Amino acid sequence: MPVIEHKININRSVTDIFKFVSDFHNNPQWQPESIQLQRAGQVKVGEMVVGTRKVMGRTVHVNADVVEYVPNQKIAYTGIMGSYPFRSTFKFNFASSGTEVTETMDIRIMWIYFMFRPFVIRGIESQMKTSLEGLKKVMEARYK
Numbered sequence: 001m002p003v004i005e006h007k008i009n010i011n012r013s014v015t016d017i018f019k020f021v022s023d024f025h026n027n028p029q030w031q032p033e034s035i036q037l038q039r040a041g042q043v044k045v046g047e048m049v050v051g052t053r054k055v056m057g058r059t060v061h062v063n064a065d066v067v068e069y070v071p072n073q074k075i076a077y078t079g080i081m082g083s084y085p086f087r088s089t090f091k092f093n094f095a096s097s098g099t100e101v102t103e104t105m106d107i108r109i110m111w112i113y114f115m116f117r118p119f120v121i122r123g124i125e126s127q128m129k130t131s132l133e134g135l136k137k138v139m140e141a142r143y144k
Contacts, residue, residue, distance in 0.1 A: 004105045004125050008132040011098040012139045018072045018092050020139060021101075024049060030134040033127050037062065045069050049077050055123070058082065084108060084120075101135065103128050 010017055020026055022043045027034040037051035049064045064079025068089070076089040085108040093100045105124060 004107070004121065004128060005102065006125070006128040006132055007100060007102045008136055009095055009097055009100050010136045010139050014072050014092045014094055014099045017099050017101060017135070017139055018075075020142075021090060021092075021135070022069075022075055024051070027051075030138045031127075031131040032134060033131070035059065043069055043075070049079070053081070055082055055084075055127075064088075081107075101132060103132060 020030075024037045024043075027037040031037075031053070033054040035052040035054065037049060037053065043066060045066055045068065047066045049062065049066060051062050052059055053062055054060075060082030062079065062081050064077040064081075064086075066075065066077045067087070068074055068076035072092060074089065074091050076087065078085075078087040080086070087106045089102075089104045091102040091104075093102070105128065107120075107124065
């Protein structure tokens, strides 16, 4: 199970960023690979997140449940992305220049895909970096 993590500092308040990220309808604005991602109810533990996104050029279905939700601190969800079980966590921490956002993804790649594992990991790392850079760009431009 590779665990992939990426961090970025954004010159906005934790409250602004958390509010934006926790509204899954906003995902296509900052995640280029996200085609559609929405929740079934209010964001809280136990609610379902469904949608479609691109993973390494393929369109896949995402079905996950919110497993942790701490306002202005953390959102975590776990489920299936295509054929890969995963857990994704976003943490929001105060920083001297705004907010540090950390995204961590724990993805389970079946042993049969062993040969493709390095490519999948690099692809997901690249997507995470691009997504967080997109979030920084949107958030810093949005509240100027």
